[in-house]
Amino acid sequence: MSKQAILGAIRRSLGRDPRDSYLAQARLAEHPRGIVPERSRRDRAGQLALFQEQAEAVDATVVRLAALDEVPEAVADYLKRHNLPGDLRLAPDPELEGLPWADKAPMLTVASGRADPEDPTSLTGAFAGIAETGTLMLHSGPQGPTTLNFLPENHLVVLKASQVVGAYEEAWARVRAAYGPGALPRTVNFVTGPSRTGDIEQTIQLGAHGPRRLHILLIEDEPEAGAGEEGA
Amino acid sequence: MDSTSRSFKDNAKTALSDAQLRRALDNMKEGFIAKRAKAAAKLPEFEALRDQARDIKNHTLENLDAYLELYADKVEAAGGTVHWCATADEARAAVVEICRSVGAKTVTKGKSMIAEELALNEHLEANGLVPVETDLGEYIIQLRGEPPSHIIAPAIHLNKEQVASDFRARHTEFPAERQLEEPQQLVAEARAVLRQKYLDADVGITGANFLVAETGSSIIVTNEGNGDLTQSLPKVHIVVASIEKVVPTLEDASAILRVLARSATGQEFSTYTTLSTGPKRPEDPDGPEQYHVILLDNGRSQMLGSEFQDMLRCIRCGACMNHCPVYHSVGGHAYGWVYPGPMGAVLTPSLIGVEEAGHLPNASTFCGRCEAVCPMRIPLPKMMRHWREREFERHLAPPAVRAGLVMWVFFAKRPELYRFATGLKAMVLGALGRQRGRFAWMPLGRGWTAHRDLPVPEGRTFMELYDERQRAPVRDGIVRALRRGPETERRDAAGERDAA
Ligand code: SF4
Numbered sequence: 001m002s003k004q005a006i007l008g009a010i011r012r013s014l015g016r017d018p019r020d021s022y023l024a025q026a027r028l029a030e031h032p033r034g035i036v037p038e039r040s041r042r043d044r045a046g047q048l049a050l051f052q053e054q055a056e057a058v059d060a061t062v063v064r065l066a067a068l069d070e071v072p073e074a075v076a077d078y079l080k081r082h083n084l085p086g087d088l089r090l091a092p093d094p095e096l097e098g099l100p101w102a103d104k105a106p107m108l109t110v111a112s113g114r115a116d117p118e119d120p121t122s123l124t125g126a127f128a129g130i131a132e133t134g135t136l137m138l139h140s141g142p143q144g145p146t147t148l149n150f151l152p153e154n155h156l157v158v159l160k161a162s163q164v165v166g167a168y169e170e171a172w173a174r175v176r177a178a179y180g181p182g183a184l185p186r187t188v189n190f191v192t193g194p195s196r197t198g199d200i201e202q203t204i205q206l207g208a209h210g211p212r213r214l215h216i217l218l219i220e221d222e223p224e225a226g227a228g229e230e231g232a
Numbered sequence: 233m234d235s236t237s238r239s240f241k242d243n244a245k246t247a248l249s250d251a252q253l254r255r256a257l258d259n260m261k262e263g264f265i266a267k268r269a270k271a272a273a274k275l276p277e278f279e280a281l282r283d284q285a286r287d288i289k290n291h292t293l294e295n296l297d298a299y300l301e302l303y304a305d306k307v308e309a310a311g312g313t314v315h316w317c318a319t320a321d322e323a324r325a326a327v328v329e330i331c332r333s334v335g336a337k338t339v340t341k342g343k344s345m346i347a348e349e350l351a352l353n354e355h356l357e358a359n360g361l362v363p364v365e366t367d368l369g370e371y372i373i374q375l376r377g378e379p380p381s382h383i384i385a386p387a388i389h390l391n392k393e394q395v396a397s398d399f400r401a402r403h404t405e406f407p408a409e410r411q412l413e414e415p416q417q418l419v420a421e422a423r424a425v426l427r428q429k430y431l432d433a434d435v436g437i438t439g440a441n442f443l444v445a446e447t448g449s450s451i452i453v454t455n456e457g458n459g460d461l462t463q464s465l466p467k468v469h470i471v472v473a474s475i476e477k478v479v480p481t482l483e484d485a486s487a488i489l490r491v492l493a494r495s496a497t498g499q500e501f502s503t504y505t506t507l508s509t510g511p512k513r514p515e516d517p518d519g520p521e522q523y524h525v526i527l528l529d530n531g532r533s534q535m536l537g538s539e540f541q542d543m544l545r546c547i548r549c550g551a552c553m554n555h556c557p558v559y560h561s562v563g564g565h566a567y568g569w570v571y572p573g574p575m576g577a578v579l580t581p582s583l584i585g586v587e588e589a590g591h592l593p594n595a596s597t598f599c600g601r602c603e604a605v606c607p608m609r610i611p612l613p614k615m616m617r618h619w620r621e622r623e624f625e626r627h628l629a630p631p632a633v634r635a636g637l638v639m640w641v642f643f644a645k646r647p648e649l650y651r652f653a654t655g656l657k658a659m660v661l662g663a664l665g666r667q668r669g670r671f672a673w674m675p676l677g678r679g680w681t682a683h684r685d686l687p688v689p690e691g692r693t694f695m696e697l698y699d700e701r702q703r704a705p706v707r708d709g710i711v712r713a714l715r716r717g718p719e720t721e722r723r724d725a726a727g728e729r730d731a732a
Contacts, residue, residue: 006300201391
């Protein structure tokens with residue numbers, strides 16, 4: 001009832017006919033790209049370097065690993081270095097669950113699933129890394145409970161070099177390729193550094209409600225890649 | 233929220249003599265202003281991105297009915313429900329109805345200006361629900377029973393000592409002798425207190441920075457992560473958003489996001505930007521079982537097609553108030569309703585009426601800084617002038633102001649008479665005040681002289697001096713200026729004036 005009243009009021013104000021929707025439909029179908037900042041257009045090595053530089057600028061930490069199975073040791077190292085408990089909650093992602101945890105990190109207690117409020121640390125995968133601002137793109141799904149990105153105090157993320165793109169638009173192109181046009185997983189999280197607040201006298205404090213620490217394990221899974229920006 | 237905008241003048245007076253407030257507002261200068269300037273300088277495309285953001289939003293507003301219908305279809309296709317609400321009353325009723333239907337007791341809330349516009353907390357309480365604000369700033373002012381004083385930094389009017397004493401008074405579960413001097417200690421305590429609230433809540437309410445027509449998603453932008461805990465832990469997620477929040481595509485949302493954080497806090501990107509589309513899917517391990525969108529009009533459809541349509545481009549970044557000398561002086565509470573600063577001076581009369589908020593468009597020095605920094609290039613000063621005109625037309629301005637303006641118009645339309653009158657005034661005042669050089673009092677001039685002296689005129693008007701100098705050969709002037717440089721040129725002019 002209010003729907004027709006509101007739409008009617010809008011149409012009267014704009015002097016529009018209810019059938020005038022082709023412009024809107026065309027824009028949704030074409031989803032044109034606008035200005036994309038020049039800084040995102042670099043060769044692959046340049047994009048990875050920019051991603052790392054931007055993530056570190058907002059208090060994330062980044063470690064580069066040559067292969068995925070180096071992850072357990074790197075995680076154990078990280079937790080030890082920061083004096084953190086050895087309990088780790090993995091995203092229920094076969095690729096992460098299948099890593100040599102028992103062999104390479106026997107001191108850790110590893111479980112997978114959605115976050116328990118007591119979990120100190122989570123380890124998740126990512127859908128993309130966006131070099132432009134050092135941003136991670138994560139999303140919900142059977143292998144990605146959203147609570148893992150927010151409840152634990154320490155969030156560790158495995159990001160593959162092949163997942164790093166220059167700009168947000170390239171990440172959307174990959175989402176459309178994976179999920180079809182006009183469809184998204186329930187939740188898409190862009191994460192740029194650990195949680196923070198400036199609400200007390202405009203001083204920046206980390207760890208407001210979400211993670212105090214964001215640590216990115218960047219896996220070099222591409223051969224020395226050439227230059228090139230991706231198509232839409 | 234009930235408005236006190238009618239008493240803006242008294243509110244402002246009180247604010248000006250509040251030393252705590254002065255100290256808190258002083259933080260803004262090194263804070264937001266410097267950070268925005270740095271972020272803008274770091275991105276060469278920033279100005280072009282502002283033009284683009286304006287154009288995207290203009291296109292969306294021109295086709296708003298179409299985009300809203302497409303958006304709502306998508307929300308429903310993803311399993312969500314859209315509640316179209318023409319008025320604040322309808323929106324409040326819809327929220328309460330959803331909470332009732334799931335037997336809710338506690339409701340966590342992410343920061344939402346629309347919820348403030350609806351005075352949602354009071355309404356939830358009146359209906360037996362317990363709302364808990366989760367954004368740190370909102371949480372602090374909820375403890376104090378105050379409204380926000382800034383659209384992105386709701387507790388900007390407070391100092392850390394005030395927050396510490398509120399926490400001591402309210403968080404009695406902690407040892408009384410604990411340390412609360414440092415911001416970090418305050419943040420940690422709020423984190424601990426709110427942790428349990430997220431887990432206990434039955435319903436989570438957030439606002440939306442954008443609604444995406446292409447996918448039926450709502451977008452929230454936060455730094456704390458409170459909005460994400462609010463919307464992913466309870467079994468029901470309610471989004472309260474106004475109709476102008478819609479943008480066409482994911483690309484359009486990203487394009488505007490590029491100017492949002494930079495303009496607001498000077499960050500390149502806020503920490504968390506989250507898109508939510510419908511409720512939890514069958515295969516998802518977590519997420520809410522219900523997803524509702526309260527889509528609020530509340531006067532906005534009437535702004536379309538009017539001289540205030542441009543205001544609907546606003547993305548609530550707060551840059552206009554961060555750069556406003558009036559806001560710096562009086563803070564946000566003086567404006568008396570939800571939206572302070574320049575954007576509030578334009579929006580508030582549109583939403584609650586110029587009778588109620590007619591003072592706000594006058595709370596401006598017309599310095600133009602708000603428009604210069606607005607990422608959506610909203611002509612704020614021009615729109616404040618529109619409101620002044622309407623206030624005048626509708627006889628809402630006080631009789632003395634009206635009489636003064638009518639008299640001024642009479643003279644302004646008759647240049648000869650105007651020059652004669654101002655010339656006479658300059659001469660008389662110039663002669664009367666030659667000795668002291670200033671007036672501390674003047675009939676009809678108390679509005680000025682109560683706070684500062686009036687300097688004595690030079691004895692002649694600008695037009696008289698201008699005429700005289702025009703008579704001197706232009707070429708002579710140029711030659712003189714070139715030969716002697718600007719300094720001597722100015723001294724010359726001063727000398728001529730003394731001699732006259
Ligand atoms: S009017 Fe412009 S500067 Fe002010 S809050 Fe809105 S978008 Fe930001």
